[in-house]
Amino acid sequence: MKSIYAAVVLAVVLVHLTEAEDVQCPSCPPGYNLQCVKSVACESDADCAAGSVCVDGSCLLGQCESDADCPSGYECTDNLQCVESTGCKTSKDCASGFVCVEGSCVKGSCADDTDCPPGYECKGLECVPAGCKTSLDCAPGFVCVGGSCVAGECVSDSDCAPGYTCSDDRQCIESEGCTSSTDCASGFVCVDGSCVEGSCVDNTDCPPGYECKGLECVPAGCKTSLDCPGGFVCVGGSCVAGECVSDSDCAPGYKCSDDRQCIKSEGECGNNADCLHGYICNPRRLECEPGNCGNDADCPEKYVCNTNKERCFPNPCKWNRDCPPLYVCQSANQCRPGKYKPV
Template identity: 30%
Template sequence: MKRMMMAFLLVLAVGCGNSSGGEGTDSNNGGGGGGGGGGNTLPQGLCNATNRCPDGQFCFNGICAPGCTSNKDCGDSMYCDTEDIGPPFYCKNKSVPTCTSDSQCAATQVCLKNFCSLKPPEVKPACDPDRSGSAEDGCDKYAICVDPNEQNNTKQDAYCASFPPCPQDGVCPTGQFGAVCNDGYLSGKGRFCMEGMCKDNSNCPSSWNCVKPYTNAVLGFCSSGAPGMPCTSNDQCASNSCASFPGMSGVCM
């Protein structure tokens, strides 16, 4: 967590970039159209003005292509995220489900910090938790490098953890540590719910604070006020003691 926070801070200090949600993250993505002239049914994979493509696909020059151009190409519970990195764009869940146990997620997922995330692969791809959140962390556009055992001061357990695409209204569930939608904040990353990040206290769990790393920062980190968590004032710490420097965040003592 601390390593990820420092890596995010470095990324945000460099600047913002275009980003967006999750590429083909759901199998029930919506589909848009095209159809068969004169009421004739076209062969599978072809489309025209009256024969629509399956959900999650759109009609491109008479051929059904993966992705979407508008919400009509998506199923009822999905929307076309045209603010994502693209084209092509993809259908996403209108709302983001949360979890408290692995049993609430798909068989290929685990419950990670109240969000369903793909299980770590047996052979983990090389990724750098010190560059977590940047386009150079070794993960795809919709995942970040996470080290579940960062206390051992190695990177051997780091893997690319996926997080859910942003919902239609752009407001992510707070989850266990807070979350905010990546609307262009992390360059080279898609529109997904950034765990632990925030724009204000509403993005954090109840009674937590959104702590900005420096004056006029757009994003901050959700802090519980426990020792070692970020702070800018004493009242943000359970100990009522914050070690910080003027204009920058510190840590709770």
């Protein structure tokens, strides 16, 4: 009889607790949880009976432990019951797929731009590609058209790989051919109806002084240096880099060096200031010659720095006197150790 009475009392207590706003009893006997129900240890809700949840390692009567356990628009109360939500402060207070707008959880993915990934902005509670200046401002899979990011992989043919063109729906598709080089991407020309790598098809594609050979613009054949572009001179019927072929191509007081550069001529320097970079005035011959150096960068082209003497020497050499002390100029026009010592 006593056991039946105790069960009835316990049932009344449990019903009262589930309806009460405060789940914590003022004082419970040892071995009972905060709802004054005999404690049942648990690790997850699966360890608890139906109508109970696992909270801090103990099964308690209720439906939820946090708002995430409740349906959208509901929140978990202190007595572990899911009730209709009365509002929100931030989107974190809302269920997944909902955001907080003016204190209410509404369906959406964003409330402002800060909720969206880079390259997107919040419009109509959804993250959409943001405004742009170039396609680099857009997310992958989008291109910039009229200041807006739209789905696609190209805006023009130049955005596609060689042999492909940009379709009306902004996709790179295999090209059916070409009629002129303007149909090809940059760095390609039209040859026999196909885009191939190159800079020219004929001489008309090249700047003055150049001709088309092997689909590339190269300095043209010449009769005089006037036939060559700037920075080139005519040597043996071909345009080669340089500013002179002979002394007559240089200004008065200058002569043409072996590397086709105009340098101060003999007898025309009084001090180092009269010579070009990398040259000094020989006080005995009054001639500009490769001068003092700390490294090869201080020397003219085709000269190297002998750091022991801090002087520039030709490389390759022409005469033994071109080489440092105890070096000689060998047949390969290289300075190598030898017994000759220049005066």
